[in-house]
Amino acid sequence: MPDHRMNRQIVMAERPSGELALHHFRAEVVPMPERPADAVLLRNILVSVAPGARAAMQGPTHRPQLVPGELIPSSVIAEVVAGPPDGPAPGSVVAGTAGWQEYSVVPASAVRPLEPVGPLSQQLGFLGLNGLTAYFGIHAIAQVRAGETVLVSGAAGGVGHLAGQLARAAGARAVGISGSDDKNRILESKLGYAATVDRRSASFQDDLRAACPDGVNVYFDNVGGPILESVLPLLVKHGRIVCCGVTSHYDLSDPPPGPRDLAVRLIAKSLRMEGFLVADHRPRWDEALRDLRRMHAAGELTILEDIRDGLDSAPAALVGMMAGGNVGQLAVRLAQDPPGRPPA
Template structure:
């Protein structure tokens, strides 16, 4: 989801820096999606690279990884900065939940930061309008959706492992089965009768 959030921020006029898990992903974000800069969180120079990519600090951090990436961004957050938490993939396969939030709490207080969790379900009443806006941006060439779709339930375990390892590019999904013939026509008939 980060690749979409970054593009939406770019469309709104923000200078966008992406944090990825590979050089290949960095290139895609810069060359195909218009990010200003990117850094690889697996690089031995990640913290220095991030600091160089954000010389004026960070106003908004969209976080779907957590862990060391969040720890690296915290000192760079500007006063009154915001953190949007959408996921913690760095912890999904950990043996136990992460311990301690002392530095996070200190940073939140000292810099008057705002941190909020984000679930798409919180915005269901606005889903239709959001879909129309996103479609218009995509149709206009301002938004590129990257999808990595795997077929069949049997592919789900491998897809999850690859996602946790950072091996996918874009939104990773598992298509359980192809649409049966005539299914879409039946759905449209049902929806039009409601």
């Protein structure tokens, strides 16, 4: 029988140097965390697998750099086991940031109660940080307008597959960059991308020009690196670059310098290049989530998910993601949804 006094978790065993591999992770069994009076004890149901975890292993981002032995961070969907009297009730379901483990203790103020609407996996994906990131990147940062061309890199990923659809819903022409023809067929046939380009193609630069014959108004950048340098000449005057991620750097011990003459290019075409965190837009989350729900109900958003089973599958899932092996939201299920939740 399982020992409920103990907690299973996945930590960073050693800092990656080069490509991520399974030996960079270690499973541990540790005592159940103590709960301070103002915190909640969570039983994690779903944990996200996202490039941000790889970034934290590499160096400091919006969170401190991980050190060996530290828990792999992630968004979680969890059931409240215990908490303060003025916090979420035991048995309720919340979203928060915790990590790859069965149980977590976090401040009660840091979790967000979830409405009993739809399968919980959607609350981790299009109604979670990925959906909010795509939404604010397209609407608040890029301010996409009808008739524009929006180019999305990492277009088959958890954020990218939503960003292109949101751009299309705003009346723009969405063009996607992914790492395979199979992914591109999904982007065009299921998600309504007008055109796609395989970043691994020997004719990538020519293919990109052909896919964007009138240039690019908005580049939603999930990868950085050489692709950003390839896109810069295609940006039209007053174009915008949304800096969402730099996944091309995470598996490199010594990332390359930025594009040559970046400042000159920005000035010459009056371009705007802006990074952002979804937390910057916290006051508008409820508004965004209502809009995302409405669009999904109206058939304007198709949700792609890749849900693995069991905590031990998380390291391989992240390794595969960094090699381009996922489509849509990638997550790991640790427990079944509580009774009463609608089925997936």
